[in-house]
Amino acid sequence: MTTTNTLPLIKGVKNAPLEEYFTSGHRTCQGCESALVMKLMVKAAGPRTIVLGSTGCMYVANTTYYSTPWVVPWMHTQLGSSGSAATGTAAGLKALMRKGKIKDEPINVISFCGDGGGIDMGLSAISASLTHMEYNHLVLCYDNESYANTDIQASGGSPWGVNTTFTPPGKLHRIMNKRWKKNMAAMMAVGHPGVRYIATGCGSYAVDLMNKIRKALELGGPSFIHTYDPCPKGWDYDPMYSHELGMLGVETGIWVQYEIIDGELSLNGPSRMIERGRRKRKPVYDFLKRQGRYAHFNDEDVDYYQAKVDEMWEKWWLPGILPIRPEEGLQPTHNLKNE
C-alpha cells in the first residue's frame, strides 16, 4: 500500500460527489455538526475507505446494532485508540498487500475520535501514529468541546469557563473550568515534523473541509485534521443555529482555520482575511451570548475571554497557532542563513 487514492479537489458545492457513504440509520441529535463532519468525511474519501470510530457520540449515536449509517466498512475502537486503530489497520493492510495475501491497491484509512478521545485520552496514541510515516491514514478529531455522548463533561478541548456537568456554575464558584482549550492541531504539527498534512476545519465550510480530507488522504503518510463542531445539546442552543455558530466561532477568531502541507502553513477563509487585516474579528460576545453554556458569564468573564482571544491574534508568534514569542533578536532560521 505505497500508493494513495487520487482525489481531485472539489471546486464548489455543485461539483461535490452525489454519492453518500454515511446515510440513514443513525440517531444523532437534530443539528449535530459532528454527524455532518462524518458525512462530509466519507463523501470526500469515497468508497475505497475503511473507517475506524473511537467511543464517543459518533460511535454510540451512529451505530446501533442491526442498523448502521456506514456504507463503507466501519469498526469500533476504544476511546483512546483512534491513533492505534489507524496504525493497526494500515499496517495490517500493508503487510497483506506486500506479501501478496490481498490485492495491492490504495485503500483510505480514516480513524476518528472526539475531543475526549483525541485531545485527552488518545493523545499519546495519536502522537505515536503520526510518527509511523510508512502507513497512510488520517486521524480526524471531531471536537464538540465536551464528552457530549456521556453527559456533557469537560474535556481538554472544553473552553475556559464553560458550563458542563463536571464544571457547573455554583453559589461560591461561578467559573469551574479554569483550563484553556488545548491547541491540538498545532501541537500535532509542531511535535511531528515529518507529517505531510495537518489541518483544522469546520462543517460550516463544507467544501473546504471535504478538500482538506482529500488532501490529507492523497498526500499519504499519517495525517491529522481537527474539526470544530457546534453541538446543540452541549452548547445549549436551538439546533437551527449550528451552521451559524460554526461560522461565528471562526469570525470571532476563537477558532482558526488553517492547513499545513509539508510544513507550509496557510490560513483559510475568514481566518485568512482576519490575519491579512481585510476583515475585523467580531466580538466574542456575539458568539458567547448565543449559547446556554455561557449563560453564567458576567461582563468580567466576557472581557477575560475577549482578552485571551486578542492575545492569540496579537501576541502569539503565529496567530491562533503558535503561542510562543521570540526573545528580542531571535531570528527565524531562514533569516540567519541570509546574514
Next chain:
Amino acid sequence: MTTSLKVLEREELISGSEAIAIACAMADVDVITAYPIRPYDTVMQFVSKLIADGTLQCEYIIAESEHSQFEIVKHASAVGARVFSGSSGVGWFYAFEALAVTCGLRLPVVAMVGNRALDDPGAFGCEHNDALAVRDLGWMLRWVDTAQEAMDAAFTAWRVAEDPRVYLPCAISTDGAFLTHSQQIVQVPDQRLVDEYLPAYDRGDFVLHPDNPITIAPQVNEDWLMEIRRQTDAAMRRARDVIIEAHDELKRIFGRGGDDPFIEEYMTEYADVVLIGMGSLSLPLKVTVRRLREQGRKVGFVRIKWFRPFPDIEIRAALSKFKAVGIIDRDYSLGSPDNGGVLYTEVRSSMYDADTRVPIVGFIAGLGGREVTVPSVIEMFDEVQKVADTGNIEQHLIWIGLRD
C-alpha cells in the same frame, strides 16, 4: 509427509523467548507490536534481530504503550493479518482494556506473557497474577514449562485461535526469568513441517475491507449483549475440541506434545499424593518426585497446560485416583474462598461434582520469582501426606518458604 523428523529438525540452545521469536518467523506473522517491559521484552529483542537479518518479514511497530500495542494488533487482525504481541506484569494490566475488547471482537491475537509480579513494590520475578487476570474474558491461556514447549505452543496458539470455530485470542505464559532468560535445547522444526501444521489465517466474511463493507461492534446494549456473550462462551467451549485436534496433529507432524493436550501427569501411577502446578515449577517438582519415589514414597505431579479452557474433565479423571492433592499457586487471590490461590479455587471447583471428592490443600509458593526448592517441595508433599494419612485438613492454605 513421511520424511524422517530427524532430517527436518535442527537443535538449538535458546531461551523460551527466542523460541517464540523463531516461531513468529516460521508462522509468517504479518504484524508485531513491541513495547519494553521485563522480562517478556526479550522476545521482541529476538524478533527485531530476525527482522533486521531478513529472516522475519512483518510490519514491526514499536508502540508508545502496552495499550497501543494490543490495540494495533487487534485492528491488524480485523483486516486479516496474523499478529503477535506480548507483555509482562503491570504492562499487561496497562493493556487491559484492549485485552478485554479483543475477546468480544473475536480476534485471534496471539500474545506471550513473560509472567512477572505486579507492582508495587517493584519485582521482576515470576508470578502468575498478570496473565490470570484475563481468565474471565475469553482469552485462551496456555502455560508452558520448557523453551521447546513455548515454541510448539506458539504454533498451536495461532492454529487454535485462528480456527473459525474459535476466533479467540490466546496468551502463552512463559515464566519470567525461568523461561524468558534461560536457555535450553530446542528442536527447531523444518519450515515444511510448520506449514503442514499451521494453515493460513482466513477471516472469511468477518474481514474488514472495502470489498466487504461490514460494520463491526456497533452499540448493542441490553438488547443483544447477552446473546453475543453466549456466542463467545460457545466459542470457548468449542476450543476444547480444536485444541485436541491440534494436539493430535502436533504429535503426528512434530512427534511431540505428550499424552494429553491439557495436562501432563508425571509419575502418578499408583501415587497416593500428588502436587499440581503450572509452568516452570515442574522442574523442582519432577526432581523431587523422582527422589521421593527412590525412597519408596508414592508421590506424583500433575502439570496443567491449558488454564483456559480449563481442563475440568481431565482434572476430575486424574485426581479421583489419589488420596490427597496439593495445589501450588504462583499467584494469590486475596479474600477468596479459604484464602486460596486462583488455581486452587479452580481445581477445587472442578472437583465438586467428582464421584470421589479427594481432599485438597492449597500452597502459595514462589511469589516474585522466589525459587521453589526441592526442600520446599518435600515440605509440601509432607503436608499433603498428612492429609492423606489422617483424612483431615487442618489448614486449607499454606504459604511456603516464608521468612518468620
